[in-house]
Amino acid sequence: MHLDPFELHRPSSVDEAVDLARRFEGRCDYLAGGTDLLPNYKMHLNLRPHLIALQDVPELSGRSLDRLGAMERLADLEGDRPLLAAYPPLGDAVAEIATPLVRASGTVGGNLLVETRCFFFNQSHFWRESLGYCLKADGDRCHVVPQKQKCYATFSGDLAPALMAVDAEVELAHSDGRRHLPLGALYDAAGDGIRRLTMRPGELLTGVRLPAATRGQRGTYLKLRVRPSFDFPELGVAASGVLDGERVVRLRVAIGGAEMRPVRHDALTDALVGERLSDDRLRAFAEAVQQATRPVHNTFLLPDYRRRMVSVFVRRAVERLRPGTAG
Numbered sequence: 467m468h469l470d471p472f473e474l475h476r477p478s479s480v481d482e483a484v485d486l487a488r489r490f491e492g493r494c495d496y497l498a499g500g501t502d503l504l505p506n507y508k509m510h511l512n513l514r515p516h517l518i519a520l521q522d523v524p525e526l527s528g529r530s531l532d533r534l535g536a537m538e539r540l541a542d543l544e545g546d547r548p549l550l551a552a553y554p555p556l557g558d559a560v561a562e563i564a565t566p567l568v569r570a571s572g573t574v575g576g577n578l579l580v581e582t583r584c585f586f587f588n589q590s591h592f593w594r595e596s597l598g599y600c601l602k603a604d605g606d607r608c609h610v611v612p613q614k615q616k617c618y619a620t621f622s623g624d625l626a627p628a629l630m631a632v633d634a635e636v637e638l639a640h641s642d643g644r645r646h647l648p649l650g651a652l653y654d655a656a657g658d659g660i661r662r663l664t665m666r667p668g669e670l671l672t673g674v675r676l677p678a679a680t681r682g683q684r685g686t687y688l689k690l691r692v693r694p695s696f697d698f699p700e701l702g703v704a705a706s707g708v709l710d711g712e713r714v715v716r717l718r719v720a721i722g723g724a725e726m727r728p729v730r731h732d733a734l735t736d737a738l739v740g741e742r743l744s745d746d747r748l749r750a751f752a753e754a755v756q757q758a759t760r761p762v763h764n765t766f767l768l769p770d771y772r773r774r775m776v777s778v779f780v781r782r783a784v785e786r787l788r789p790g791t792a793g
């Protein structure tokens with residue numbers, strides 16, 4: 467594997483970065499920590515001739531209890547006790563991402579926008595060529611669901627479900643202006659493993675807004691993976707909320723690592739508000755989330771097992787919101 471040549475641009479402001487992205491539209495990628503993008507480039511996966519490095523853009527750095535800059539390193543978050551105590555699912559998730567070395571370079575923005583994964587995609591060029599490529603890079607068919615013209619690559623970032631559970635929003639900048647939206651709306655519900663985001667071409671993620679309303683709320687993130695030392699999630703379940711005794715005051719549950727995008731199950735959790743969360747009610751809720759989650763066979767563990775683990779992990783995560791448990 468080798469890295470093909472590319473032209474590196476080093477803007478020093480958001481305006482300069484988005485102008486470059488407009489100039490090189492369709493021929494460039496933003497480069498944050500490079501821990502996802504550059505290994506993909508080495509495997510010749512969707513190469514672009516221009517890379518726009520974000521490390522010299524001051525507006526993308528800095529963190530507080532209100533906001534995380536897109537270029538904040540995961541390792542820096544890991545050491546920020548007040549932040550992680552304020553948003554427990556974030557603390558659980560960040561500690562479980564990859565390895566300390568990857569977290570030293572990997573960033574918040576890069577993790578939220580990490581490329582979807584599939585064992586027919588994350589392979590060397592030689593390997594993929596021998597199989598005839600696939601829709602996501604260089605080919606015209608899917609090896610996972612061959613009868614469909616759609617990609618089922620899995621969203622495998624850990625931060626997204628954790629931040630969705632605490633109602634985080636993302637800030638976006640484009641050469642035409644700026645906007646912000648709920649984090650969940652960043653992921654395209656009508657898309658697939660290729661068209662996975664609602665961002666416009668050249669749009670830059672500048673930061674994450676953390677709402678005061680969910681600050682200090684109990685919460686957790688539980689991750690299923692093969693090797694706890696560094697593997698991507700085969701399933702990630704985030705829960706955050708408030709229980710008054712047994713009664714549900716507020717609840718959010720988000721699932722990652724299972725489908726093409728992270729999904730928050732608001733219709734199911736809203737139906738629990740005001741109700742007593744008995745063991746039977748919790749079991750029925752967890753099974754409903756499982757019913758709504760449909761992994762395919764494109765990661766290491768079998769989809770049936772990953773699916774059955776959804777209800778187990780949802781139950782465990784929500785149990786931790788009960789007062790008196792280790793949340």
Ligand SMILES: Cc1cc2nc3c(=O)[nH]c(=O)nc-3n(C[C@H](O)[C@H](O)[C@H](O)COP(=O)(O)OP(=O)(O)OC[C@H]3O[C@@H](n4cnc5c(N)ncnc54)[C@H](O)[C@@H]3O)c2cc1C
Nearest residue numbers: 496498499500501502503564572573575576577623624671
């Ligand atoms: C061995 C290994 C294990 C891993 N395990 C895990 C894991 O367990 N969990 C997990 O979540 N991830 C894992 N990863 C994936 C990845 O390294 C991390 O998710 C990391 O956070 C990516 O951040 P980055 O800054 O390096 O992103 P980059 O690689 O620089 O970028 C990733 C993508 O986001 C785009 N991008 C980055 N920043 C912006 C921005 N501000 N605006 C617009 N676009 C942007 C880039 O163009 C690129 O498409 C692993 C990676 C490796 C190598």
Ligand code: SF4
Nearest residue numbers: 584600608609617618
């Ligand atoms: S799900 Fe299909 S199209 Fe998508 S990366 Fe895998 S094999 Fe390729």
